[in-house]
Every structure is written in C-alpha cells, then in structure tokens.
Amino acid sequence: MVNMTENPGSVVDEETFSVRRTIRIAASVDKVWRAVAEPEHISRWFGRTVLVGSGVGATGTMTFPDDGTIPLRVEAFDEPHLISYRWGNDDAADERPQALDEATSTVFTFTLEPVDGGTQLTVVENGFERTSAPLENLESHRTGWDAELDKLVALVEAEA
Numbered sequence: 765m766v767n768m769t770e771n772p773g774s775v776v777d778e779e780t781f782s783v784r785r786t787i788r789i790a791a792s793v794d795k796v797w798r799a800v801a802e803p804e805h806i807s808r809w810f811g812r813t814v815l816v817g818s819g820v821g822a823t824g825t826m827t828f829p830d831d832g833t834i835p836l837r838v839e840a841f842d843e844p845h846l847i848s849y850r851w852g853n854d855d856a857a858d859e860r861p862q863a864l865d866e867a868t869s870t871v872f873t874f875t876l877e878p879v880d881g882g883t884q885l886t887v888v889e890n891g892f893e894r895t896s897a898p899l900e901n902l903e904s905h906r907t908g909w910d911a912e913l914d915k916l917v918a919l920v921e922a923e924a
Contacts, residue, residue, distance in 0.1 A: 768914070768917050768918045768921055769787070769788055769789060769790050769882075769917055769921060771785075771786075771787035771788060771913070771914075771917065772785075772786070772787075773785065773906075773910045774905075774906040774907075774909040774910050775906075776902045776903065776906050778899065778902065780890065781890060781891065781892040781893040781898055781902065782888055782889060782890040782892070782902075783887075783888070783889045783890075783892075783902060783905050783906050783909060784886065784887070784888045784889075785886070785887050785909050785910070785913060786884060786885070786886040787884070787885050787886075787913055787917060788879060788881075788882055788883070788884055788885075789882050789883045789884075789885055789916070789917050789920055789921060790881055790882040790921050790924060791882050791883060791920045791921055791923075791924035792878075792882070792883065792924070793844050793876050793877075793878050793883045794844060795883075795920055795923070795924060796876055796882075796883040796885055796920055797843065797844035797876060799916055799919070799920050800847060800874045800876075800885070800916075801841075801843065801844075801847050801874075803815050803824070806826075808919060809912065809915040809916045809919045810826065810912050810915075810916070811826035811827050811828040811831075811834070812826065812827040812828075813825070813826050813827075813836070814826075814827075815836070815838070818838075818841075819838060819841045820838055820839065820840060820841050821837070821838060822837065822838040823835075823836065823837045823838075823864075824836050824837075826851065826853075831853075831855075831860070832860050833860060834851050834852055834853045834860055835851065835852045835860075835861060835862070835863050835864045835869075836849055836850070836851045836864075837849065837850045837851075837864055839871055839873075840873065844876060845875065845876055845877075846873065846874065846875050846876070847873070847874050848871055848872065848873040848874075849871065849872055849873075850864060850866075850869050850870070850871045851864070851869060851870065851871075851872070852864050852865060852868065852869045853869075853870065853905075854868060854870075854895045854896050854901060855900070855901055855904040855905070855908075856895065856896045856897035856900045856901050856904070857895070857896045867894060868894050868895060868896070869891065869894070870889055870890065870891035870892055870894070870895065870901075870905075871889065871890060871891055872887055872888065872889035873887065873888050873889075874886070874887050875887075875888075882924075885913070885916075887909055887913065889905055889909070892905070
C-alpha cells in the first residue's frame, strides 16, 4: 500500500472571499500538470471533464454524480506552471447554470512548483462574493478542495 503524503487542509479568507490550499505531492511537476490540466486525467480524481479546444478559451463541462453538470472555461494557461478555470459551481444555488455567467462564477487556479521530493501545488478559488450565498459557498468549497485534492494526491502518488 502506498502512503499518501499528509497535507494541511484548505483555508478560507472571508475578507477576500477566497479558498486556498497548498499541498505537496511526491511526483514530478509533469505528472501533476497532467492531473490538473488534461481532461482525461482530471476526470479520474475530480469531476468528469470535457473540454473543447486547448489552452486559454477552451470551454466545456465538469460533471459530478451528485451535483450535475457545471460549465467550465480555461482562463489562464502557462504549462506546466499555472492553469486557471472559471466555473459556474454555486453550491448554494437552486440549480446549475447552463452557461457560464461572468457575474456569478468563480475562478480556481492551480500553481505548480518543483520542490525537493516532488511538486508543491497551490489552488486558490476566488469570486465567492458574486455567488448566491458567499459564506456558505466558501465553506462548501473548502471541504470540497480538501476531499478532491486528497484524491489527487493518492492517485498521482500511486502512479509515480
């Protein structure tokens, strides 16, 4: 059995309406990059991801079994260091939007840095002040990033 690297949990900043989590993964930057940037790899640990196109402007969806389909767009792309996604994932809303709405969507950014023994990955999601219930969504996404990134670590480290 592979031991998963232990990492601290996500942190909410209510003043900036953001969630941040920094983790270490015992795998190369290239392996972690594929896991956060390529739809077939994202689908293995996060939601089933489909993107049309590549790089900035690629659009698509992320589908979760219990939460439905969420519109998604790549906002920034600097391989293999940074990728940002905008999504319409307002957990407190009554229903998911069919298309991205700039006025109510949030943006999450993965930043990758090589460190001794692997990769440091930081995710920052912001824009919660534009959602239907900012504090509720901050907490929901805090726990979500904890669970999802723990899955990412387990998957990538098992394959490293």
